[in-house]
Amino acid sequence: MANSTKPNSARLALRRGIPRGLLYLVLLLGAAIMVLPFLWMLSTSVMTIGEANAGRVLPRAVRLSCPYVNLPKYDKAGIVTEFAVSPKVQAGEQELHTNSYYVEIQQAGTGQWQFRLVNNEAKPIAIAPADQPDGTLTEDWQPIPQAGGVVDTGRGLSFTFGPPSTYPADAAFDRRSGASRTEYVNCCEYPTDMLEKGEADRGEREYTGREIPTDLSACRTAGRKVSYFFEEFLGGNYYQAWKGAKFNSYMWNSTRLTVITLAGILIVSTLAAYAFGRMTFPGRNFLFAVLLSTMMIPETVTMIPNFLTITGNNPFLPFINWYDNWPALTIPFMAGFFNIFLLRQFFAQIPDELWDAARIDGAGHLRFLIQVVLPLSKAPIMTVTIFAFIGSWNALLWPLIATKAGSDWWPISVGLQNFVSEAGPETQLWMASASISMLPVLILYFLAQKQFIEGIATTGLKG
Amino acid sequence: MQNLQETPRGLFAGRKGRARRETLTAYLFLLPAIVIIFVFGLWPVAHALYVSLHKWNVKPRGSQCFSYWLASLGLGSEDALAQTDCLGIDNYVELLGLGDAWAIIGMIVAVILGVVAYSLWKRSKREEGTSRARQIAAGVVALAGLVLLARVLPGLIASGEWTYLVAIALALLSWLVWKGSSLSESTLRLILRWVSIIALLSAATFFFFVDFQHMWDLGNQEFLKSLIYTVFYSVGTVPVQLGASLALAYILFQGIRGRGAFRLLYFMPYIAPSVATAVVFRRIFSLRDTGLMNKLIGLVGMEPLKWLHESKGVNLIILDLINQGFGTNLTWPNFSDPLNVILSGPSLALVSIIIYNWWVFVGYDTVIYLAGLGAIPHELYEAAEIDGAGRWSLFRKITIPLLSPTTFFLTVIAVIGTFKAFNHIWMMRELAARDTVYTTSILIFQTFRADGQFGEAAAMSFILFGVILVLSQVQNRIGEKLVFYG
Numbered sequence: 001m002a003n004s005t006k007p008n009s010a011r012l013a014l015r016r017g018i019p020r021g022l023l024y025l026v027l028l029l030g031a032a033i034m035v036l037p038f039l040w041m042l043s044t045s046v047m048t049i050g051e052a053n054a055g056r057v058l059p060r061a062v063r064l065s066c067p068y069v070n071l072p073k074y075d076k077a078g079i080v081t082e083f084a085v086s087p088k089v090q091a092g093e094q095e096l097h098t099n100s101y102y103v104e105i106q107q108a109g110t111g112q113w114q115f116r117l118v119n120n121e122a123k124p125i126a127i128a129p130a131d132q133p134d135g136t137l138t139e140d141w142q143p144i145p146q147a148g149g150v151v152d153t154g155r156g157l158s159f160t161f162g163p164p165s166t167y168p169a170d171a172a173f174d175r176r177s178g179a180s181r182t183e184y185v186n187c188c189e190y191p192t193d194m195l196e197k198g199e200a201d202r203g204e205r206e207y208t209g210r211e212i213p214t215d216l217s218a219c220r221t222a223g224r225k226v227s228y229f230f231e232e233f234l235g236g237n238y239y240q241a242w243k244g245a246k247f248n249s250y251m252w253n254s255t256r257l258t259v260i261t262l263a264g265i266l267i268v269s270t271l272a273a274y275a276f277g278r279m280t281f282p283g284r285n286f287l288f289a290v291l292l293s294t295m296m297i298p299e300t301v302t303m304i305p306n307f308l309t310i311t312g313n314n315p316f317l318p319f320i321n322w323y324d325n326w327p328a329l330t331i332p333f334m335a336g337f338f339n340i341f342l343l344r345q346f347f348a349q350i351p352d353e354l355w356d357a358a359r360i361d362g363a364g365h366l367r368f369l370i371q372v373v374l375p376l377s378k379a380p381i382m383t384v385t386i387f388a389f390i391g392s393w394n395a396l397l398w399p400l401i402a403t404k405a406g407s408d409w410w411p412i413s414v415g416l417q418n419f420v421s422e423a424g425p426e427t428q429l430w431m432a433s434a435s436i437s438m439l440p441v442l443i444l445y446f447l448a449q450k451q452f453i454e455g456i457a458t459t460g461l462k463g
Numbered sequence: 464m465q466n467l468q469e470t471p472r473g474l475f476a477g478r479k480g481r482a483r484r485e486t487l488t489a490y491l492f493l494l495p496a497i498v499i500i501f502v503f504g505l506w507p508v509a510h511a512l513y514v515s516l517h518k519w520n521v522k523p524r525g526s527q528c529f530s531y532w533l534a535s536l537g538l539g540s541e542d543a544l545a546q547t548d549c550l551g552i553d554n555y556v557e558l559l560g561l562g563d564a565w566a567i568i569g570m571i572v573a574v575i576l577g578v579v580a581y582s583l584w585k586r587s588k589r590e591e592g593t594s595r596a597r598q599i600a601a602g603v604v605a606l607a608g609l610v611l612l613a614r615v616l617p618g619l620i621a622s623g624e625w626t627y628l629v630a631i632a633l634a635l636l637s638w639l640v641w642k643g644s645s646l647s648e649s650t651l652r653l654i655l656r657w658v659s660i661i662a663l664l665s666a667a668t669f670f671f672f673v674d675f676q677h678m679w680d681l682g683n684q685e686f687l688k689s690l691i692y693t694v695f696y697s698v699g700t701v702p703v704q705l706g707a708s709l710a711l712a713y714i715l716f717q718g719i720r721g722r723g724a725f726r727l728l729y730f731m732p733y734i735a736p737s738v739a740t741a742v743v744f745r746r747i748f749s750l751r752d753t754g755l756m757n758k759l760i761g762l763v764g765m766e767p768l769k770w771l772h773e774s775k776g777v778n779l780i781i782l783d784l785i786n787q788g789f790g791t792n793l794t795w796p797n798f799s800d801p802l803n804v805i806l807s808g809p810s811l812a813l814v815s816i817i818i819y820n821w822w823v824f825v826g827y828d829t830v831i832y833l834a835g836l837g838a839i840p841h842e843l844y845e846a847a848e849i850d851g852a853g854r855w856s857l858f859r860k861i862t863i864p865l866l867s868p869t870t871f872f873l874t875v876i877a878v879i880g881t882f883k884a885f886n887h888i889w890m891m892r893e894l895a896a897r898d899t900v901y902t903t904s905i906l907i908f909q910t911f912r913a914d915g916q917f918g919e920a921a922a923m924s925f926i927l928f929g930v931i932l933v934l935s936q937v938q939n940r941i942g943e944k945l946v947f948y949g
Contacts, residue, residue: 020717023714023717023719024719026710026711026714027711027714027715027719027725030711030725030729030825031725031728031729033822034728034729034731034732034822034825034826035728035731037732037740037743037744037747037822038731038735038743040743040747040755041743044746053751053753054753055751055752055753055754055755055758267495268495268496268499269496271492271493271495271496272492272493272495272496272497274492275488275489275490275492275493276493279485279488279489279492280482280485280489281485281486281489281490282486284489287493287497290505291496291497291500291504291505294500294504294505296931296932296935297504297507297508297928298882298883298904298924298927298928298931299883299885300883300885300903300904300907300908300923300924300927300928301507301508301511301921301924301925301927301928302503302504302507302508302511303908303911303924304507304510304511304514304911304917304920304921304924305506305507305508305510305511305514305921306503306507307911308510308514309502309503309507309510314506314510317502331499331503332499332503334495334499335499335500335502335503335504337500337504340496364488365485365488365492366488390734390736393736394736394737394738394886396738396885396886396889396890397885397886397889397908400908400912401911401912413736413738413886416738416739416742417738417889417890420742420745420890427746427749430742430743430745430746431742431743431746433742434739434740434742434743435739437736437738437739438735438736438739438740441734441735441736442731442734442735445731445734445735449727449730452730452734453726453727453730453830456730456827456830457830457831457833457834
C-alpha cells in the first residue's frame with residue numbers, strides 16, 4: 001500500500017490525456033514487430049518448399065503432397081511398377097527445374113479431393129479431372145492457362161498416391177488429433193534417393209543412395225507410428241539443414257571456441273582489472289589510458305595486421321602460425337579492454353577494510369582476489385560472461401579472415417553464412433539453420449534475462 | 464609479534480620493498496592482458512599504417528619501404544629505388560583523389576595549428592597566472608600556421624584544391640558563431656546568429672561539394688561511393704531508431720502493467736545473433752510477390768518491390784510510385800555523377816538493411832532510455848504540475864533535457880556502430896544490389912579478402928578510422944553544448 005500511495009512521476013505526466021488502451025495498443029504493436037520475425041522464422045522452418053515459396057504464414061496442418069516430382073509409378077496397391085524418368089514440366093518456353101514441382105491434394109469438400117500440379121511459387125499449373133480417382137498425371141489433366149503451365153505428359157511423368165478410399169475422414173486430418181501423415185505420403189520417405197535414382201537411370205550420375213524398396217507399403221507401415229510433429233520437426237528441414245551443412249561440426253566448434261575464449265577473457269580480465277582497480281604501482285594511469293585507447297580502434301583497422309600476425313608475417317613474431325587453427329579464433333578476442341574496464345569499476349568499489357582484514361590474516365593479492373573479490377563480483381562477472389558469449393558466438397568478420405574455405409574450425413556464424421550462400425533459395429532450410437544457430441543464445445537469454453538486460457542497461461554495450 | 468620487530472632485509476623488505484613487491488605483482492597480473500592487447504590491439508595500428516604505405520597484392524611480402532627511404536636519402540643501394548613495393552602516401556592520394564597531397568597535408572596541419580593557437584589564447588584569457596606565456600605560445604603557433612599556410616597556398620590554388628580550405632574555414636567560423644551564443648540574447652540577435660550560421664554552413668556545404676567533385680574526378684570512386692553509402696546508412700538509422708525507442712520507453716514508463724515482459728520481447732532482436740537474424744530478414748525482404756514485406760505493402764495496395772535486390776536509389780523509386788499513382792510522367796533529371804549518387808538516395812537494398820537495423824536497435828535503445836527515465840527525480844514533475852504545466856510541456860521541458868545525456872550516449876554509440884557495421888550487411892547483400900550496399904567496412908573487407916590488395920585496404924581502413932575519430936570529436940563538442948547534466 002505504501003508504494004501505491006507514492007505518486008508515480010510519469011503517471012502524473014499522463015494522468016489526463018491519451019487513453020491507456022491506446023498506449024497498450026502501441027506497445028503491443030511494437031512487441032508484435034519485434035517478435036514477428038522470430039515467429040515467422042519458426043513457422044517457415046517447418047514448411048515444405050512450396051508452402052514457403054507461397055509465402056504462407058503457417059504450414060498446413062496436414063500435407064498430402066510429395067515435395068518431389070520424380071516419383072516412381074506404382075499401382076493402387078502401392079507396388080512400384082515403373083520408375084519415372086525425366087519429368088519435363090514446361091512453363092512457356094522455359095524448362096524449369098523439376099524438383100520444384102509437386103502434386104498436392106486439396107480438399108474440395110467433405111470426402112472429396114482434388115489433385116493439383118503446383119509450381120515452385122505454389123501456383124497450380126494443372127488440375128486433375130474431377131472424376132480421377134488418384135493423382136496420376138495424365139493427358140486428361142487440365143493446364144491452367146493463366147499460370148502459363150504446359151504439362152508434358154509424354155515422358156512417362158506419373159504420380160500416384162494411394163486410392164482416395166484410404167484417406168481418413170476429415171477429423172483425422174486435424175493436426176491436434178495426432179494423425180500421422182506418413183501413412184499416406186510414403187513416397188516422401190525416399191525423395192532425394194528417388195531423385196538421384198532418376199538421374200542415375202538417365203546416366204547423369206552414379207547412384208549412391210539407399211536401396212529403394214520396390215514395395216513401398218513396407219515403409220508405409222514403418223512410418224506409421226511417427227507423429228506429424230516429430231517427423232516434420234526433426235526429420236524435415238531441420239534434419240536436412242543440419243546434415244546438409246555440417247551443423248554438428250559448426251556447433252561443436254562454436255562451443256569449444258566460446259568456452260576457450262570465455263575462460264581466457266575471464267582469467268586475463270580479472271587479473272588485469274584487479275591490478276588496475278586495487279593495486280598502486282608506477283605507470284598505472286598511463287598504462288590504463290593507453291589500453292583504454294584501443295577501445296576506439298575499429299576492427300577493420302586491426303584485421304589486416306592481425307591476419308599478417310597469425311600467418312607468421314609479423315616481423316617481430318614470425319614464429320606464430322595459427323592460421324586456420326583454434327588459437328587464431330580465440331586469443332585475439334581476449335584483447336578486448338572493455339571487460340577489464342567493466343570489472344575494474346566494480347573491483348575499485350570493494351571496501352578497503354576487507355583487504356586490510358585479509359592482509360592481517362596473511363593473505364596475498366592472489367588469494368584475496370580468488371577468495372574475497374571474485375565471490376563478491378558475481379554480477380559483473382556474469383555480465384562479462386554474457387557479453388563475451390554473445391560476441392564470440394556472433395563473430396563473423398574475424399573467423400572469415402582467420403580460416404580457409406571449408407575449414408574444420410568454422411564456427412556457426414561462418415557455417416551459416418556459407419550454408420546460406422550455397423543452399424540456394426530454399427527459404428525453409430534457411431530458416432531452419434537460422435533457428436539452429438540462434439537457439440543457444442536465446443535459451444541463455446530466457447534463462448538469464450535479468451542479468452542480460454540489467455547488465456546491458458547499466459553498461460550499455462554488447463561485447 | 465616477534466616477526467614484525469625483526470629488521471627487514473632483502474629486496475622486498477621494508478616499506479620500499481613492499482611497494483616494489485606490489486609493483487612486481489601488479490605487472491605479473493597485468494602481463495597476459497598487456498601482451499595480448501599489445502599484440503592484437505595496439506601494434507596492429509602501427510602495422511596497418513605501415514602496410515598502407517605499400518602496394519601489397521595477394522601475398523604480403525617483406526617491406527621495402529625502409530630500404531627505399533634510405534636509398535632515396537642516398538644511403539642505400541640504387542637497386543632499392545628500382546624494385547620497390549613502397550608507395551608512400553600514394554594509396555591515400557589515389558583513394559581520396561588528392562591532386563597535390565603535400566599541400567593538403569600542409570593545409571590540415573596549418574588548420575590544426577590554428578585551432579591549437581585559438582584554444583591557447585582562449586585559455587590564457589580565462590586563467591590568470593600563466594596567461595602571458597600562453598599568449599606568446601598562441602602567437603607563435605598561429606604564426607607557424609600562417610607561414611605554413613602561405614607556403615602551401617600556391618600549391619592549393621594551382622591544383623584547384625583551395626576549396627578545401629574555404630570549406631574548413633567556413634565550417635569553423637559557423638562553429639564560432641554558434642559557440643558565442645548565450646541564453647540572455649535578445650530575439651533579434653538570436654535570429655541574426657541563426658541566419659549567419661545557416662548562411663555559413665550552406666556556403667561550407669557548397670564548397671564541400673566542390674571538393675567532393677574534385678575528389679570524385681581524381682580519386683577511387685568505389686571508395687568515395689562507399690563513404691556516401693555509409694553516411695546514408697548512418698543518417699537513415701540513427702534518428703528513427705532513437706525517436707521510436709524514446710516513444711516506447713516513455714509509454715512503458717507510464718506505470719504499464721507487464722513492463723518486464725515488454726522489455727524482454729523488445730530486447731530479443733538485439734540479443735539474438737545478428738548473423739542469424741540477418742538471414743531471416745534477407746528472406747523477409749525477398750523479391751518474390753509472396754515475401755513477407757511484399758505482402759505487407761500489398762495490404763496497402765502497393766506493387767511488390769525488389770527490396771534487397773534493388774540497386775535503384777530510393778528517390779527514383781518514389782518518383783516511379785508517384786508516376787504510377789497519379790498518372791504523371793515525371794523523369795529524373797540528369798545529374799552528373801557524384802551529385803546523382805547523393806540525390807538518388809540510398810538504394811532500396813540499403814534501406815532494407817536500415818529497416819533491419821531499426822528492428823535490432825530500437826529495443827536496446829528503449830532499455831537504455833528506460834534506465835534514463837528512472838533516474839529523473841519525480842519531484843520535478845510534481846513541481847511543474849503544480850505550476851500548471853501541461854503534459855506536452857512536461858515532456859518537452861523536463862523529460863527531453865534530462866534525458867539528453869542518454870540521448871547523447873546512444874547517438875555516439877549508434878553513429879560509431881553504423882560506421883563499423885559489418886556482420887548483418889555482409890549477410891544481407893544480394894548480388895543484384897551490386898555495390899549499393901557496400902559500406903566502407905564491407906568494401907575494406909572485399910578489397911582485403913577478395914582482391915588481396917592489402918595496402919589499399921589498410922589505407923581505406925585508416926581513412927575510416929580517421930572519419931570515426933573526427934566524428935566522435937565533433938559529437939563531443941556538440942554534446943558539450945547541448946547535453947544537460949542535471
